[in-house]
Amino acid sequence: MKKSILLLLVMFSTLIFAQENKKLALTPPMGWNSWNKFGCNVDENMIKQMADAMVSSGMKDAGYEYIVIDDCWQVSRDSLGNIIADPERFPSGIKALAGYIHSKGLKFGIYSDAGTKTCQGRPGSRGYEYQDARTYATWGVDYLKYDWCNHSTQDAKASYSLMKDALVKSGRPIVFSICEWGTNKPWLWGKEAGGNLWRTTGDILNCWDCITDWGGMGWILILDKQNGLESYAGPGHWNDPDMLEVGNGGLNDTECCAHFSLWCLLAAPLMAGNDLRDISESTTEILTNKEVIAIDQDVLGKQGYKIKDDGDFEIWYKPLESDDIAICFLNRSKEPMDIDIDWETLDIKGKYKIRDLWKKKNTGTTNKNFKAEIEPHGVIFLRLIEED
Secondary structure, three states: OOOOOOOOOOOHHHHHHHHHOOOOOOOEEEEEOHHHHHHOOHHHHHHHHHHHHHHHOOOOHOOOEEOOOOOOOEEEEEOOOOOEOOOOOOOOHHHHHHHHHHOOOOEEEEEEEEOOOOOOOOEEOOHHHHHHHHHHHOOOOOOEEEEOOOOOOOOOHHHHOOOOOOOOOOOOOEEEEOOOOOOHHHHHHOOOOOOOEOOOOOOOOOOOOEEEOOOOOOHHHHHHOOOOOOOOOOEEEEEEEOOOOOOOOOOHHHHHHHHHHHHHHHHOEEEEEOOHHHHOOHHHHHHOOOHHHHOOOOOOOOOOOEEEEEEOOOEEEOOOOHOEEEEEEEOOOOOOEEEOHHHHHHHHOOOEEEEEOOEEEEEEEOOOOOEEOOOOOOOOOOOOOOOO
16 A cells, blocks of 8 residues: 555656656756856856856846856766765865855756766766766756767767656756757757757857867857758757857957847857856846847747848848747948848738837838848847737
């Protein structure tokens, strides 16, 4: 009798937990990750300061909620195989740090790797998937970024599915970020493997269009690789063009606006990567523009796509809830550009109010052509609001 009751309780709790997992990342996750700015130079005091700054800067109020430590927090395993955080950099332990993050009304994320070692040579999770997942759940982890270094001959889908199964069995809802760099086209299998988001390219670099021989590239080159992937994204499962470089100095404010605008139009996860403790007013205004963020977080969950490509001039389109439309005009050139848009040529019919999301003001309707000048490497980002 007792065994039957226990079995029923286990089945009931499993059902409840499965339902909770289905609620994860219904809109693209928003937060901050340590890698772009700090690399391996991470410690508990800095992470706490980032959490404090996320609140004080207004980013939390704008929707950012995850504080994620990337690679280099871990150093070894104990005699039982349990993962050990660097005792010098994290003397209070990861559980205490997660508790601090939670006390700020935020969520906590951590990093591991599907291979035997992480990209920086720290212990990976291969062979320890269930043990690590249980540990993360005990610590209070809410988000796992799972990398793809030192994987040998592993099958990507199987490796990520294994860790997702381990996370489910851990008993704690944890957003699962597949960081496989697009090597094995994770958009084809990421949802089935339990991913809530999956990287589509190599690492983003702090520049407009630079590129490295190891696969890193500027954000505009990453943008080019997103078009055509829109059918694979939706509530709970998102294409991830990598973290934001807004505020890291490699892009001017105009370029940062363009970068942020296109990530929002793509329904991309918005993971800031700058130093939140030393954030400029202009960077704060970009990262906390709630009208722009609303395009990213639109509950319809559609990824935007390119509808016009005239070389240096592109038009990107995203359908929104309530039949509104987001339109982004992108000037890729180094010179100002004048545009004169006949809405019917874009197959936009009917009457819409035009809302400029960066100027934060209405600029007429679609009853007449839209004329404007776009700054070099800049955008004009509009919300078309259907009129009754």
